[in-house]
Amino acid sequence: MKSELDLLFIGDIVGRPGREMTARTLERMRQENQPDLIIANGENSAGGFGLTEAIYHELLDMGVGVVTLGNHAWDKSEIFDFISEADRLIRPLNFPEGTPGTGFTVADVDGIPVGVINVMGRAFMAPMDCPFRAVDKAIAAIGGETRVIFVDVHAEATAEKRGLAYHLDGRVSAVVGTHTHVQTADECILPGGTAFLTDAGMTGPIHSVIGMKVEGAVRKMVTQLPCRLEVAEGPAQFNAVRVRIEVETGRAISIERLNYR
Secondary structure, rough: OOOOOEEEOOOEEOHHHHHHHHHHHHHHHHHHHHEEEEEOOOOOOOOOOOHHHHHHHHHHOOOOOOEOOOOOOOOOOOHHHOOOOOEEEEEOOOOOOOOOOEEEEEEEEEEEEEEEEEEEEEOOOOOOOOHHHHHHHHHHHHHHOOOOOEEEEEEEOOHHHHHHHHHHHOOEOOEEEEEOOOOOOOOOOOOOEEEEEEEEEEEHHHHHOOEEEEEHHHHHHHHHOOOOOOOOOOOOOEEEEEEEEOOOOOEEEEEEEEEOO
């Protein structure tokens, strides 16, 4: 059994450009240095808003092991038809009780259990249950199975993401943020051994406003009128983070940002 695991987390995949860039990059990684587990945020992968069943399976076919979501989880209504049976798809666990789906899972990686948790922040976001207490409960549920636990915190506020990371330091292997679509440069390993990055960034079109066509996004900002937002086209980027974790302790050994264009 391996003593270390190499986890890759892909930042918000936006539309077809993001999916195509993901497929190309993962194919190259398979030829060079394949991660042990690939996790990807897919809440924007279907036309920039939400996730369909076909695209969920497309991501799995690329090699993604677990797909996480966020505030756009319900933008495609068909998700209600398959989320409860999709065992490698998780949505923020602090949605109200009774919401379809689950907020955490335990993936089998060559016989090693790896916990993956998805949670959403509350600052500048829709009202949600407390993310701190929600993750505490999830850790209590899976902590007996594994010490290797990855947390995707889908949140707007930098302070809230960092605060959650310190709250979890030493109890999970990594806390990485999503939602802003802009990769931050503050990767570190906290004193208790938890790897942290405020935001993994976006995998999608470069010449865009966080993935959307510039013209529509700017028009909406200037006029304050409703405007249809569409995924931009052209060259794409791949934003991700790679974390090496010691299996026995669950402590992070290294964290590296990836930014391919």
